Amino acid sequence: MLVLALLAGCSSGPRRSAPAPVVGSGAASAESASGVQTAPATPLPDFRPLPRAAEQPSAPASSPAVVALLSGAERQRAGGELDAAVATLERALRIEPRNALLWHRLALIRFEQRRYALAADLAARSNSLPHANSSLREANRSLIRRARAMTAGG
């Protein structure tokens, strides 16, 4: 249940979250692009920002598909089938590649498998995604610290 609660908080949501509004883009028409690779006559007027992470709509809960896979991976991990759990999490990541929790779970299993360098990179990947909540962020940081200590220690 804890896993599911975490999931609701930090997933990036299904693929069709509302498109982020972009003001003033798309102004350059196909016609105006005919003079390729030449300098613009005037400085660009509207290099507007893309929406920042903080402004993106907060994501809804994870899709039932990913919830099902995540609990499947948990069962496999609990049963000691670590490779199977990895495969299940990878399957979930194909559906929601921006789900920070999935990357985190994968990092944990890789740590259990003593693949420390990979575990640290996976945890860093988890933290590279927006919507990772603060407890997940801290869990990733701690995992990275432990993994680095293990690789440094031999």
Add this chain to the structure above:
Amino acid sequence: MPGRKKRVLKKNTPRRKPGAAGSGKRKRGAASRSRRRGYRWSTRLLALLLLFGLVGAVYLLYLDHRVRATFEGKRWAVPAQVYGRPLELYVGAAIGIEQLTAELKHLGYRQVSHPHKAASWSRNRGRFLIRSRPFRFWDGSEPSRLLDLRIDDNHVIQLLDGEGRELPLVRLEAPSIGTLYPAHNEDRVLVTRQQLPELLVAALLAVEDREFFTHHGVNPKSILRALWANIRAGEVVQGGSTLTQQLVKNLYLSRERTLSRKINEALMALMLDARYDKDEILTAYANEIYLGQQGDRAIHGFALASRFYFNRPLGELELPQLALLAGMIRGPSLYDPRRHPERARERRDLVLGLMAAQGAISDAQRAQAQQAQLQVGRRSEGAETRYPAFLSLVKRQLIRDYREEDLTSEGLRIFTTLDPWVQERAEAALAGRLARLDRQARLPAGTLEGAVVVAAGSSGEVQALVSGREPGYAGFNRALDAVRPIGSLIKPVVYLAALAQPRRFTLATLLEDEPVSLEVAGGKEWTPQNYDHQAHGAVPLYQALAYSYNLATVRLGLELGVGRVTRMLRDLGVEREVEEVPALLLGAVALSPLEVAQIYQTVSANGFHTPLRAIREVQSSGGEALQRYPLTVRQVVDQGAAYLLTRALQEVVRSGTGRRLAGVLPSERQAAGKTGTTDELRDSWFAGFDGDRVAVVWVGRDDNSPAGLTGAAGALPVWGDLMAPLDGRAPQLPPGNAVEWAWVDPASGLRADAQCSGAVELPFLPGSAPQTRSGCVQGPAGGLGDFFRGFFQ
């Protein structure tokens, strides 16, 4: 084998000769002598007979050994079966009606009014009822089940089982995309006796060997019958061979038509029949029989023939198709239902007639089956070489871990990452555009060639690989082997090397786009030019990339040091040795489209490098997982720096050299990319990504002569045609703490306000945004006062 056989026969001949000479000795006279001689003769005869018997026995033992060794040992090399990615169905999945229909057709599912049987489906507007086939995946089995699925606006909005319960996730079976068959070109899929449809057995016996279950391997009655029929017809119209003899011929003997071969065939058929039961022989026959040809590839066995001709597994065939397969044995090319449909139909009807006459089916069944269409699948559907370019990538990745003979003989099941839907969009985009570009560049039709690589940005899974305008043709694999100078595709690497040093460079840093000249190897002078042969003065870094300015890039690269750029190239995933020369800064480095895709994958994943992969899992023929090719990541670049580069590459598409895409892709897709053009317009490149996929397109000529196209004119439209129909999100933003945003005045590179004319808001790595305010900033907090405040803080 034939060589060995011949040697044995030769050994026999000289032994026979002395016997033959001995029988020619003349009689000499007297009775006693003749008695003695008679006695001598009979001992000689006895000895001779013994010798013959011995030789014969040895020979029979030898034949028996051969029969057993081949039959009981592994009889067939079973090629590896290669699968594409299975389609995942779940609420929210971006799948449209057109795609689902295409996927079902590809799997050989039939559209019916109500799906009672596995592998069938029906549709009413956006609602699909699908009865799936069971399938064994590497991580468990999906059972056959009824799915009730709704699609709206290109997304799955409901997924229920037959009882109306919600299903979280279902994967359809993985589509078969090819086999890796061995050098002798025999392709086959094995069946067991239980998997042989009884109607097929009935058809087979009716037309080839009606007394199969009662004879002893050879059927004298049938031989006489055939002889009589042939005499009456004045030509060979009927064979008297039993199935067992046919099997012996195919398994052990050469194709020559000699008496000795016939005798061997009969002897071995008798042995086979004595040693093994009928069902074993029948199964072997069903797996061995030759049923067609596609180029080099020989189609063996009913199971493969079923896929080849009908794009369906053998178990799903019905009486008319089974009768046709049995009928084709006599002449697979003569009765090829694709090439000679009329002849094939007559043959099928003849088999059905025989079956009815022998009581295997009723007259009503016969009449109904004779009414049926041939139902042959399109050639491409049964073809196992539909994606030869991708298959060769799979093979190259496998050959690192497996021996060639294991790949082609052990019946491995290889699960790959190919996405047939994306692959077909990519093939269509390239072929469609190249035809237009030929005309546009005033080249004879078919002159231009191209290659496309598409991969999932996050996982590095290769979804599509197109190696030329004729994707079904397994020739030169341009996506892997066309190693060409990449031109301006290198520039993002130069700019990333700069942006990774936030204290020296930001997106707003002014670069000098001024003439530059330097001495290179051999004392020669190198004076690069801009594409428009003009210098543009001080330009902000992001614009220098967006407009692909050569002078600014060379100056930047020299300031960084070429070594730093080559190191960055390696970090991004290029393993090839690269020469550290200044010309590298403008793309004098030759890479394949696949290698370029690797570079852009790392950028698209915000600096996390994932090796591009074509394989997910390999399974043994028994279903045991042999090897996984897991997802790995390695952070090679600061994610903030990678994002700054992505932001600049989005500007390429929004307003720079890639802005032709604006008319093709919706602005909210926020695609990022870069054009590349080489000297004399020899190579036209476009590499880019959205939030889901990385794609690289190369267009040029095989003989390396000028194609007459810039990256924007040639490769870019292919890229647009490919990406437009695919669902995709905007590239991933990093979390809030990785970058900060500030308004700047691009002309001065100084801090500005949102109100300033021409001001732009750019991302910066934390602490690297310019502090000095430009003149346009109004109010007490702006101007010089702010500058000094910043200076003294």
